[in-house]
Amino acid sequence: MYILQKTMRETMPQTPIFSSMLGSGCSGQVQPDTGERSGDPIYQEGSLVSGSLEALIERLVPTTDYYPDRTYIFTFLLSSRVFIHPHELLAKVGQICLKQKQQLEAGVETDKAKLKSFAAKIIQLLKEWTETFPYDFQDEKSMKELKEIAHRITQCDEENGTVKKIISQMTQNLLVTLSARNQYQEIREKFRQPVTDKGPILKTKPQSSQKDILSICCDPLVLAQQLTHIELERVSNIYPEDLMQIVSHVDSLDNHKCRSDVMKTYNLEAYDNWFNCLSMLVATEICKVVKKKQRTRIVEFFIDVARECFNIGNFNSMMAIISGMNLSPVARLKKTWSKVKTAKFDVLEHHMDPSSNFCNYRTALQGAAQRSQTAHSSREKIVIPVFNLFIKDIYFLHKIHTNHLPNGQINFKKFWEISRQIHDFMTWKQVECPFEKDKKIQSYLLTAPIYSEEALFIASFESEGPENHMEKDSWKTLRTTLLNRA
Helix, strand or coil, X not given: CHHHHHHHHHHCCCCCCCCCCCCCCCCCCCCCCCCCCCCCCXXXXXXXXXXXXXXXXXXXXXECCECCCHHHHHHHHHHHCCCCCHHHHHHHHHHHHHHHHHHHHCCXXXXXXXXXXXXXXXXXXXXXXXXXXXXXXXXXXXXXXXXXXXXXXXXXXXXXXXXXXXHHHHHHHHHHHHHHHHHHHHHXXXXXXXXXXXXXXXXXXXXXXXXXXXXXXXXHHHHHHHHHHHHHHHHCCCCHHHHHHHHHHHHHXXXXXXXXXXXXXXXXXXXXXXXXXXXXXXXXXXXXXXCHXXXXXXXXXXXXXXXXXXXXXXXXXXXXXXXXXXXXXXXXCHHHHCCCCCHHHHHHHHHCCCHHHHHHHHHHHHHHHHHHHHCCCHHHHCCECCHHHHHHHHHHHHHHCCCECCCCXXXXXXXXXXXXXXXXXXXXXXXXXXXXXXXXHHHHHHHCCXXXXXXXXXXXXXXCCCCCHHHHHHHHXXXXXXXXXX
């Protein structure tokens, strides 16, 4: 067992795979000898740019004297689901493994050392796969194919059972991971829906017992740190294959096909819901306050929180806070905003200016990413991008580049870029939050009631009456609706 594990350590890259940046290793290591065929991979300046699906699959499977570059493994396994289901890919990998095993055994004298070396490399590939894309194996068909490959590989070392023990441990680890992920999906938070019946319905007096954010936390830095905790906890449940579903789902819609086995993007939706809830919470906290002086204080508080989020590298919370303050029920509070020192807010809006494809934000994000690469402390490593912009980048990258080239080969250059961006996101999500968790503050952020859009407008009009005919008509309509409900 020691010899086999030593061989694996010395000859192959080890998991976890996100230990180095993608991009520098796009050319791969020694290329397998697949002969000259029309579907063979094509390289430009040492980088793989295209190839047939069959040739790319062959490049994935190790031989006795070849192991694929880690960046290739990640990129191909990530992108392959656009063209082939994981269980079908596993079946093809199994067939190639069986063919190689038979060739090794067909020699005049079976070379046991080569068989063990081959087995070690196949095991390492399976480890890379099961640890990086565990959800590929939730499907019963995939587990069946994995067991088939495992059974064939164990035959390479039947004397002492070393391979069997390693595969058994790998399978056990996979099952534990799948179980944990399934439990998360089953008990994942039922995100708050904006309420209509708990809003400030035509109130005449402020509720003195009503809590607000300042009664829970009055330090902008502390609240920004707690928001960062929540962001990193939620982003930790997003996996590469979740993000790749964006591409798979778009292809299914474009082809008017119903892919029943396309994994539902629960984790992406949950994270997106968190952004919306935070925006609505900010708006609720501002609109529900009756006294103008207190509203002004809360607006300035959230501006300071957003600034602290920016300094931390938590761009998603920062954008959610700005979005909440830009919602119409908040933006129309002119008397309140006239008392706010808006210089800080203007700086934040400059960073999130949507012109030139959010050029200012992207510059700030790039700076945070560079800081993260050279950081010595977790505090400097935090990078939480604006998630909906990140998703849009993946979407448009997919839409503007074709999956196949005119010669019919897969446009692998496109998938290098998609995988690079997803790899960056996966690297950022692995950072441990260095801030002390405050359960009381987090509980408030996650469970405090938030108003629906209708309730926000009611609260806004109650705080500062309508100023023009359009607002007067809206306010009249809302009052009529409420009276009819009563």
